[in-house]
Amino acid sequence: MRRSDQVSGATSRGARAARELIVGAALVLALAGCSGSPEEVVRTSGALADGFEIEPGSGLVGAVFPRGAAGQLAVLRVDGDLPRVFEGYVRQAEELGYPVGSEGGGVDAECSGPDDGEDDQIVGDDATEDDPVEGRFRTECAASGLEMSESEVSVLSVRGLGEADGTGYIVLETDQHSNEVPERPALAAEGPVASPTDDELAPDLAPSTDVPPLHIVEGSELVTDPLPSGCTTGGYVAVLEVTGELMPVMRGYLEQFTDTTGFTSEGLVGDDEEPRVIAEAAGGGSLNALGVAGDPSYVLIERCND
Structure with a gap:
């Protein structure tokens, strides 16, 4: 550039x-x-x-x-x-x-x-x-x-x-x-896991094939209602503020991602300042969580149906 x-x-x-x-x-x-x-x-x-x-x-x-x-x-x-x-x-x-x-x-x-x-x-x-x-x-x-x-x-x-x-x-x-694949080392999978709440993350934007639907986990709150993504077949972008600890929140979303029908993930990768969860489904698009540590910390969740 x-x-x-x-x-x-x-x-x-x-x-x-x-x-x-x-x-x-x-x-x-x-x-x-x-x-x-x-x-x-x-x-x-x-x-x-x-x-x-x-x-x-x-x-x-x-x-x-x-x-x-x-x-x-x-x-x-x-x-x-x-x-x-x-x-x-x-x-x-x-x-x-x-x-x-x-x-x-x-x-x-x-x-x-x-x-x-x-x-x-x-x-x-x-x-x-x-x-x-x-x-x-x-x-x-x-x-x-x-x-x-x-x-x-x-x-x-x-x-x-x-x-x-x-x-x-x-x-x-x-x-x-x-052409170089970025190195994203694995983060420790063991540790506290935030439990899901009763509130769905994006009930109006998530595809019906996401079973069970993704829920907000304890220790995180939506900053604003999720936005429709720019993906061709739909999806959403959600910004959440972390009110607890970042890593348990990320593990909570990881656990839900891999429980969603068809999705697989290599787990938490990156580092403690910018942890990531990257999940994909064959023919079902992607489901990613990106964390940014700070005071407060934030999490971005992206669902692309493509």
Whole structure:
């Protein structure tokens, strides 16, 4: 990825970042509301991933999570005018040298939604009122880029989901795939295991083939309702705050993943700061959990039906 000149351009946004710090506390209150713990938005300014900065009008949900081999994923809450905020992240991507809309495989950044009134709470031209997966959102914005070389593939995805009032979420993903397989050492499987609660993680988004359905484990709480994933055949993205200890929570999700019909996993891998569970099913997609240690810690769970 071409970074040397473009990343330096990110420093030109320093003055803007300073201004954002002045109003940051007020924006946190506006975005997170008074719903109590866990707070949905933890930060409204500063660095995100790979040179990106938080756009005004949006705030980071949870943590910035590791993505793939060398990328990162961030979920952001937008307090209004989602297309404008979305365009800001696309503009940053272009300034940083990501191939948005390039011949290398990118698609033009665009937003789509129904034109026949606010009662149709659907996303995109292909959604229907009979599809409950995307019934929460009216607008979808999407931009992506793919750049290939002999040794590396660089990927960018910016996806926005807008509600009827203009608020919504943006999922920003970057990754770099190389010919070298990343080493992810196994973590100790033995230890406390958090028990599942009675609450399903994503009852409206999980496929019916996930039997038994995945439940939230003790010691973790959803930061916001799970979002529909960008996978072709559906799925979800869920951010959880860890209210207990990270490793028992991760073991609790691992135990459920491997109990789900058709899924297998090599267990916990990575390290204590970024533990991962990667589970796959033949013809049934993937089910992954990514932990980020901190105060508090967070877990990202991704279900891709592809």
